[in-house]
Amino acid sequence: MNFSEYLAEQTRIVDETLDRWVPSASAPPQTIHKAMRYSLFAGGKRIRPVLCMAASAVAGAAAGVENTACSLEMIHTYSLIHDDLPALDNDDLRRGRATNHKVFGGAMAILAGDALLTLAFEVLSRLECVDAGKKVKLAHELSSAAGTVGGMIAGQVHDLEGEGQIPTADLLDRIHRAKTGALLRASVRMGAIHAGAEEAQLEALTRYGEHTGLAFQIVDDILDVEQPSEQLGKTAGKDAQQNKITFPAVYGLDRSYRMAEQERCEAHAALGPFGERARRLHEIADLIVDRKA
């Protein structure tokens, strides 16, 4: 199977698994389930669940990992819904479609985000064929990656508070490590934990996850400058407009490109111990750096 066939297959598995976990749009109260599904099935790239599943395949037995993977996509999607709200980034466009609150209103968008966040932990508590000790480790990993101490919410707060401040390397580092880095790192780690990885494997995969996560954010910042909105599927140029602290703002575009290449290189290197088994993880790192949206 070539990489694009593999990706299509993994994405299909993620979509089917999400569809099983989220109550149908006809289950009462219908509006909230419609709102949750609207954003979950809006054509996201599924990078977090795909990373999770690919990491688990390298580390060991991966039965049922698609469920663990979906908990990550739920957290990611909730964060996008809340981020787009008028009180935060006030964005109308996401993945080429109207944002959740534009369609369902602010109240329902807030509740849909809350519901996806809650469901992510319900999924982990209901995993089948996974022993309780692993479920607890997975929940701990996800909650700390999503939280306020170096996790996703910490990144959002740094990001909000950084607007208009002088863009320093230090502040940038703090934002990206938390805002996107923590969840991408957790994606890889949760796949490894689900599969029962040994400590050395978990460490190598964690390094891979950190470098891939950083590459992801650098490329994200570059695309916001370089690509038009139609290509991105979201409002382009908003970072500069909102005075966000980004890689291009701190280092300039040329150096940002070189930094992304450096991170790609280190991500590949971290996979050394796994040899050919890690082919999909290599390909995913390349995808993340080479993407155009």
Place this chain on the structure above:
Amino acid sequence: MNFSEYLAEQTRIVDETLDRWVPSASAPPQTIHKAMRYSLFAGGKRIRPVLCMAASAVAGAAAGVENTACSLEMIHTYSLIHDDLPALDNDDLRRGRATNHKVFGGAMAILAGDALLTLAFEVLSRLECVDAGKKVKLAHELSSAAGTVGGMIAGQVHDLEGEGQIPTADLLDRIHRAKTGALLRASVRMGAIHAGAEEAQLEALTRYGEHTGLAFQIVDDILDVEQPSEQLGKTAGKDAQQNKITFPAVYGLDRSYRMAEQERCEAHAALGPFGERARRLHEIADLIVDRKA
């Protein structure tokens, strides 16, 4: 120890435990931790954690149950913060103080709610001296009680959508069971599960939790009609103003009072098997019905 001394003692334990779990207001990013603490330590009655701890004491060994209890208070507090937002109930006053978004702004209030919701599950994943199987059961209990299928969020959606509709007994039943009932029921059940209750004990305590939860909601609706804002610590009369579906709206005040008494009576009856051991649970049911705020 008389009941008011007991309550003061339990409340102190909850406060101290919450204080240990939530990063200090000087931990970066400071704003979010300040916002979380502002609402957590705003003088709430701690009914959910107190119920949880009292139920565990009846059911068996309860070491560390104050941590489980605090996860419930975090979920409750997040729901209040989000409920008060301009996009939802748009309330300025809560527990006698300005609401979270009035002090910290809408963005931080949304994130503070998200953070408390996330932290609740982190707490359960990090319980000490509790085996992994119990932690998973607790997380499952909490996530489903807080979710969209008969849980708290379902109740909020029914509540929002019910505004302006004809107040029927059926709709009222659906709202209260989910909106406050599910989490109060879970409070009692999680205490019992934490303590390793047997099935028959868990069933009796669940019935107690359901009747107490219903009594709580009926009294809440009555107080909104009968008490001035200063006494309530929140804006009184909002239910009627927003055409909410409440017990007084459906049944009238007199019948609502009688219904609360009926629920109190059934709550007491459910505790029969526990005899004198359940004294605190009896007292809590009375407190819930007899409270004036």
